[in-house]
Amino acid sequence: MATIEIEGRITKGVGGFYYIASSDGKIYECRARGRFRRDGITPLVGDIVRCGIDSASNTGLISEILPRMNSLIRPPVANVSRIAIVFSVVNPKPNLFTVDKLVTSAMYAGVKPIICINKTDLSDGAEYYDIYSRAGFDTICLSAETGENVDMLNDMLIGELTVFAGNSGVGKSSLLNRILRHAELKTGEVSDRVERGRHTTRHSELMPLDCGDGYIIDTPGFSSFSVADMDEKQLCELFPEFQPYINDCGFTNCSHTVEKDCAVLRALSVGKICKSRHESYKAQYKEILENKQY
Ligand SMILES: Nc1nc2c(ncn2[C@@H]2O[C@H](COP(=O)(O)OP(=O)(O)O)[C@@H](O)[C@H]2O)c(=O)[nH]1
Ligand SMILES: [Mg+2]
Ligand SMILES: [Zn+2]
Incomplete structure (x- = not known):
């Protein structure tokens, strides 16, 4: 039985199985070595890992987790390089306390936020653009409805692992449907509620960008990180x-x-x-x- 060594990124974890995208473009299904459990280490989506793969079955074992840049608790994901914080100018109208809490949580995790002001087809986002661009953040006024400035956001995601955050109804799924050619995420509030219920048993999954260089993580209903231990x-x-x-x-x-x-x-x-x-x-x-x- 021939074993080959590969290196790749965990894009999904379900029931003790991890799916690893390697640089050769293949996806391998692996389990973690028992040693990880004994050491109290859980491989996370986003981890870069080394694996021994049985070339006959294309399955194998994760043998090593490379050092993490960071890791978030909710969603549980490692090596996050950007957090896109989405809110809408109207419907629902912005709650800046909520937005700023997400911004602070991102900064605390050491991740640069991208402030995405959505639904600017319905109302001018200038007031909010002013607040966040002046504070020093990458800020974009955009519309998932018309597609305005979505390409600008797309460019910022290249080479990054980006978590999308923000309240329900602000247009996260609609934006992802614009950005990812193959995504067919459910949009609208009713389906969102269904998704959230289902999410309790679902796992976080990285979705590759169309260009192949970069990932987005879709986390329905996700709205805040834990800053519990901050001083x-x-x-x-x-x-x-x-x-x-x-x-x-x-x-x-x-x-x-x-x-x-x-x-x-x-x-x-x-x-x-x-x-x-x-x-x-x-x-x-x-x-x-x-x-x-x-
Ligand atoms: N007018 C307008 N409506 C939008 C825009 N983006 C999303 N919507 C609508 O807002 C609702 C919620 O969008 P959805 O993507 O499900 O939000 P999510 O809960 O953040 O994923 C849906 O009815 C969308 O059609 C936008 O840019 N402009
Ligand atoms: Mg959604
Ligand atoms: Zn002072």
């Missing part, structure tokens, strides 16, 4: 637009919420920092402190 002192570091100011505050332990001699609050008062972003900062700061008390 409130770290929080300001996750707001890129605060960075030019935080060293000029009067107190070294400035919380940038109420202090008199706070350079962040000064920048806010002259409009150099957007109000909604600072409101979100204060709300997140409070939430972290409240969670700490238990």
Whole structure:
């Protein structure tokens, strides 16, 4: 029995089987070696792995997981390089607290967000574009309905492993149907509810970009990451637009919420920092402190 060594990426995991896309364009079905379980290691979708494959059956065993760049808990996926945070200008109208929580979670995971302002065929997204582009994020106004600027988003996904996040109804599935030629994701709120129910037994799956270089992960209903163990002192570091100011505050332990001699609050008062972003900062700061008390 001939065994060949391959290296590839886990694109799907179901019931102890992992599907590995190797650079030769093939998909191999593998199990993990018992050693991983004994060591408390679970291979994740997104992992780059080495496997020993039986060339007769094209199945085999994962022998090694290469070091991870990062890993998310929900969805459970490793080596995420971008998080596309989707919201719509209307229907549903944006909840910037929710958006900013996702932005902070992405920053905490060390992943650069792409802010996707969808449904701009229905209403101008300029107000939101201004907030997020000025804060230093890659920001796109687009429409899954008309296709406007979808190619711009597409270009940003090349070579990346991107998680799509955002509330139900904002148009994630519609965008993915535009981006992925072969995708036929269900759209609309009713089917979304069905999908969510089904998702409890379904596993995350990477979908390859049409160009072959890059993956998207489809996670129905997914809307927030866990920031449970974050320290409130770290929080300001996750707001890129605060960075030019935080060293000029009067107190070294400035919380940038109420202090008199706070350079962040000064920048806010002259409009150099957007109000909604600072409101979100204060709300997140409070939430972290409240969670700490238990
Ligand atoms: N007018 C308009 N409607 C959209 C757009 N994108 C999505 N929709 C609609 O919004 C609803 C929810 O879209 P869906 O893709 O299922 O959202 P998801 O829950 O985030 O996956 C559907 O009825 C879509 O047809 C858009 O850019 N413009
Ligand atoms: Mg959907
Ligand atoms: Zn301050």
